[in-house]
Amino acid sequence: MLLVGVGIGLGVPWVIWLDIQVRDEFEGRVWDVPSRVYARPLSLYSGKPLSKNSLLLELKASGYRKVPQASSPGTYAVSGNSFDINRRAFMFEDGSEPANRFRLQLSGNMIKTLSAVSGSENTGLVRLDPAEIASIYPLHDEDRTLVSLKDVPELLVTGLQAVEDRQFKHHHGVAFRSIARAFVANIKARKAVQGGSTLTQQLVKNYFLSSERTLARKVNEAIMAVLLELHYDKVQILEAYVNEVFLGQQGKHAIHGFGRASEFYFDRPLQDLEPQEIALLIGMVRGASLYNPRRNPQRARQRRDQVLDIFGITDLLTEDEVKKARSRPLGVTATPRSGGSRYPAFVDLVRRQLRRDYQASDLSSEGLKIFTTLAPSEQEYAQRAVSSGLEDLKQRGLPADLQGALVLADVASGEVRALVGDRVAGRTGFNRALDARRQVGSVIKPLVYLLALEHVDDYTLVTRVNDEPISLRQADGNLWSPENYDHKSHGEIPLMDALVHSYNQATVQVGLNVGVANLIRKVGQLGVSAEIPAVPASLLGAVELTPIEVTQIYQSLAAGGYSVPLRSVTAVLTPQGELLSRYPLRFMPLENREAVALLNFALTRVVEEGTAKALHGLLGNDTLIAGKTGTTNEKRDSWFVGYTRDRVAVSWVGLDDNRPASVTGSNAAMRVWAGLFRNLPFEAVDLRMPDGANFVWVDLQQQALTHPSCEDAVQIPFVEGSEPRHSTNCLQDQDSKNRKSLWRKLFGRKD
Amino acid sequence: MDAKTKLLGLLIPLLLLACSAQQPAPIKDKEIDSRVRVPASEESAGVQVYSLQNPAVKELTAQAEVAERAGELDQASGYLERALRIEPKDPQLLQHMAEIKLQKEDYQQALNFAVKSYEIGPRVGEICSRNWRTISVARENLNDTSGAKDAEKRASRCMNTRPKKL
Numbered sequence: 030m031l032l033v034g035v036g037i038g039l040g041v042p043w044v045i046w047l048d049i050q051v052r053d054e055f056e057g058r059v060w061d062v063p064s065r066v067y068a069r070p071l072s073l074y075s076g077k078p079l080s081k082n083s084l085l086l087e088l089k090a091s092g093y094r095k096v097p098q099a100s101s102p103g104t105y106a107v108s109g110n111s112f113d114i115n116r117r118a119f120m121f122e123d124g125s126e127p128a129n130r131f132r133l134q135l136s137g138n139m140i141k142t143l144s145a146v147s148g149s150e151n152t153g154l155v156r157l158d159p160a161e162i163a164s165i166y167p168l169h170d171e172d173r174t175l176v177s178l179k180d181v182p183e184l185l186v187t188g189l190q191a192v193e194d195r196q197f198k199h200h201h202g203v204a205f206r207s208i209a210r211a212f213v214a215n216i217k218a219r220k221a222v223q224g225g226s227t228l229t230q231q232l233v234k235n236y237f238l239s240s241e242r243t244l245a246r247k248v249n250e251a252i253m254a255v256l257l258e259l260h261y262d263k264v265q266i267l268e269a270y271v272n273e274v275f276l277g278q279q280g281k282h283a284i285h286g287f288g289r290a291s292e293f294y295f296d297r298p299l300q301d302l303e304p305q306e307i308a309l310l311i312g313m314v315r316g317a318s319l320y321n322p323r324r325n326p327q328r329a330r331q332r333r334d335q336v337l338d339i340f341g342i343t344d345l346l347t348e349d350e351v352k353k354a355r356s357r358p359l360g361v362t363a364t365p366r367s368g369g370s371r372y373p374a375f376v377d378l379v380r381r382q383l384r385r386d387y388q389a390s391d392l393s394s395e396g397l398k399i400f401t402t403l404a405p406s407e408q409e410y411a412q413r414a415v416s417s418g419l420e421d422l423k424q425r426g427l428p429a430d431l432q433g434a435l436v437l438a439d440v441a442s443g444e445v446r447a448l449v450g451d452r453v454a455g456r457t458g459f460n461r462a463l464d465a466r467r468q469v470g471s472v473i474k475p476l477v478y479l480l481a482l483e484h485v486d487d488y489t490l491v492t493r494v495n496d497e498p499i500s501l502r503q504a505d506g507n508l509w510s511p512e513n514y515d516h517k518s519h520g521e522i523p524l525m526d527a528l529v530h531s532y533n534q535a536t537v538q539v540g541l542n543v544g545v546a547n548l549i550r551k552v553g554q555l556g557v558s559a560e561i562p563a564v565p566a567s568l569l570g571a572v573e574l575t576p577i578e579v580t581q582i583y584q585s586l587a588a589g590g591y592s593v594p595l596r597s598v599t600a601v602l603t604p605q606g607e608l609l610s611r612y613p614l615r616f617m618p619l620e621n622r623e624a625v626a627l628l629n630f631a632l633t634r635v636v637e638e639g640t641a642k643a644l645h646g647l648l649g650n651d652t653l654i655a656g657k658t659g660t661t662n663e664k665r666d667s668w669f670v671g672y673t674r675d676r677v678a679v680s681w682v683g684l685d686d687n688r689p690a691s692v693t694g695s696n697a698a699m700r701v702w703a704g705l706f707r708n709l710p711f712e713a714v715d716l717r718m719p720d721g722a723n724f725v726w727v728d729l730q731q732q733a734l735t736h737p738s739c740e741d742a743v744q745i746p747f748v749e750g751s752e753p754r755h756s757t758n759c760l761q762d763q764d765s766k767n768r769k770s771l772w773r774k775l776f777g778r779k780d
Numbered sequence: 781m782d783a784k785t786k787l788l789g790l791l792i793p794l795l796l797l798a799c800s801a802q803q804p805a806p807i808k809d810k811e812i813d814s815r816v817r818v819p820a821s822e823e824s825a826g827v828q829v830y831s832l833q834n835p836a837v838k839e840l841t842a843q844a845e846v847a848e849r850a851g852e853l854d855q856a857s858g859y860l861e862r863a864l865r866i867e868p869k870d871p872q873l874l875q876h877m878a879e880i881k882l883q884k885e886d887y888q889q890a891l892n893f894a895v896k897s898y899e900i901g902p903r904v905g906e907i908c909s910r911n912w913r914t915i916s917v918a919r920e921n922l923n924d925t926s927g928a929k930d931a932e933k934r935a936s937r938c939m940n941t942r943p944k945k946l
Contacts, residue, residue, distance in 0.1 A: 076835075
């Protein structure tokens with residue numbers, strides 16, 4: 030009696046608790062509508078730089094169809110450089126706009142005119158509705174392609190039951206007969222060969238994914254299965270199962286559901302699958318990793334054929350059909366397709382920034398609209414630059430398995446326009462742009478010189494520094510004697526030249542003066558929190574950073590010291606169009622922006638005459654660009670950072686296992702960078718000096734002020750008050766001439 | 781906690797709420813005109829530096845002005861942000877944004893936008909005066925009294941210094 034009492038006393042609340050758990054999962058997950066992720070809307074206005082190719086890419090990404098007459102929204106007609114575009118009605122992040130038909134005329138890679146089709150009114154500005162780039166569940170590391178049961182092939186529905194749970198239609202969540210049969214079979218075989226779990230039990234198990242196989246767990250699962258069957262009908266449960274079942278793993282992303290698995294393994298929608306392909310997926314239910322067709326093709330094929338046989342036995346297929354299906358290859362694609370997104374690396378960034386910046390409770394709402402900063406055409410160019418750039422490097426004798434990453438952002442707003450994390454377009458997994466933590470080499474050096482230039486009394490761009498052999502005792506007692514890339518020392522040289530030619534010995538001399546601790550602090554000030562060892566080798570870039578972190582550092586420099594956190598999301602809207610939150614543009618001015626301006630000037634010299642001077646040739650133009658190359662020990666990493674007035678991009682090339690790769694900043698990453706910028710419109714670096722800094726004519730050798738007409742006169746920016754005190758003889762001569770000519774003017778007398 | 785403290789705990793927030801509700805419309809609305817726009821415009825008679833704006837930027841600026849007049853400051857800053865994507869280095873846009881931030885009482889960003897507008901702008905004339913007046917009001921609200929006074933002085937110099945040689 031007491032025992033029964035205790036049993037009920039504990040059992041009833043326990044069952045109620047399990048009921049709450051399982052219903053929460055069922056209701057909370059199955060019917061979730063994913064959030065839609067949009068690219069940035071393309072703004073069109075006369076005078077905008079835009080090539081025909083880019084416009085076509087943008088239209089394609091936004092799902093526009095080319096037709097002879099753009100009479101319905103979502104279509105366009107093109108003849109030569111004239112476009113007739115029928116823009117769809119769309120709810121933008123700042124409000125709805127009705128459909129809008131307009132004409133656009135391109136000329137010389139620029140929009141020449143933009144006009145409304147009806148009436149003659151000139152339209153100043155039109156936005157294209159943005160490309161939908163993904164549907165995601167912001168809070169889960171998983172991608173799903175939901176299917177409703179009526180869209181699932183009949184063979185999958187019946188076959189699944191034939192293989193996994195023939196009693197599905199009749200049982201109440203648990204099939205005691207199956208359990209008994211499995212029990213007997215397992216005893217006979219002396220190991221677990223059969224599972225007696227119903228589809229309902231498997232669904233529960235998927236909800237609370239755990240490989241734990243204890244009796245208590247089994248009992249809980251069975252109770253929850255019965256509870257599920259009490260609350261929901263068979264169709265609902267089967268639909269949930271079809272969308273929930275675990276069918277693979279890609280990096281940290283789980284592959285759930287047959288819809289998604291069909292894309293992942295076959296790159297085709299579920300409705301298009303053939304019997305042997307359906308059989309393969311059903312076979313994988315028993316062990317997605319064990320029967321992984323990419324990793325264990327033989328085992329997967331055996332399992333598939335076994336499933337096909339069951340289809341035959343249960344009359345789902347005729348004997349001939351089984352025979353034919355068995356003869357077919359597995360048919361899986363070589364590389365998995367990412368979860369419904371063409372731009373998985375960028376979407377990865379979106380997901381991370383959403384989780385960092387938004388409340389989980391906001392993100393769990395259904396069907397959000399997420400507006401991002403991606404520019405589809407630029408992303409396309411960036412991916413091509415990496416994919417074909419690395420292919421080209423292979424032709425040039427570099428390793429065939431080189432990998433790369435590329436980040437492109439707007440200088441002033443910090444908006445990320447493109448992000449490439451793999452040489453293969455669309456491949457998910459390791460996102461090198463965000464996660465490849467690699468030594469940066471000389472890419473760090475500009476910060477050393479920035480610190481120097483902040484000490485106005487000690488350093489200017491013309492200050493002489495020593496590029497001489499140097500040996501330092503390290504913490505482990507060994508001597509550290511960095512060499513220059515050309516194994517030479519260059520003696521006393523202007524500070525700017527040390528940076529322009531990336532001399533290691535001079536950089537260490539300067540760096541020891543400004544202090545490694547300050548370098549570490551500077552990286553932090555520029556918005557990057559990374560572990561940097563407090564050793565002199567850090568001055569030469571024995572510092573591991575990811576491509577996106579390097580981009581963050583250089584955004585601040587490129588923007589003249591107006592630091593903005595890089596962002597990929599601009600706004601999140603509820604399905605009703607209410608603004609959940611916006612990421613407004615905010616920036617932080619750094620101190621000593623004059624020093625940043627001086628550094629920017631020096632970095633343009635890197636491209637004009639230094640380690641990156643091949644860049645203009647690669648681009649086929651001579652627009653002023655600032656840049657820095659980076660190479661690490663034994664040529665393991667190749668970096669190039671380059672920026673213009675409006676764009677900043679970072680390119681990395683190397684091998685995933687960090688073997689020596691024969692790459693240098695200029696032979697690999699710079700080529701990839703150029704491959705991107707060849708296709709982009711961009712503006713020359715703006716060298717206007719901020720308040721407190723000015724260009725001055727000087728003679729570098731003499732470290733003296735000079736006259737523009739004098740020999741060796743160059744224009745160099747200085748922080749006010751730090752200009753050379755001396756003048757060249759030539760300047761003194763000029764001055765006296767000028768005085769004389771003034772005398773002449775005033776008194777009109779000849780000498 | 782005794783009953784009295786509980787009661788106080790309830791009452792104090794209520795009283796604060798009442799106080800805040802009774803406050804007159806924030807003076808900042810007027811401040812933007814009385815302390816930034818009007819004096820800058822009055823002083824600048826004759827010294828005008830206008831940058832050429834492209835039609836898209838012009839359209840967005842006009843929309844921002846409409847939104848601002850209707851008190852829709854978020855919307856106004858949304859338009860300005862779009863315009864800044866097109867012309868990130870337009871001093872007028874940056875200053876307009878600074879003035880919106882000032883009205884939103886986001887003084888740090890008001891200061892930042894005004895500083896940037898000054899640095900890349902003509903550093904003379906009406907916009908220069910608006911730059912420094914905004915900086916002054918922002919600094920004042922950030923409790924930098926002497927900095928605010930300095931900025932006020934700089935504003936008056938906008939009319940008599942020539943832009944620096946580039």
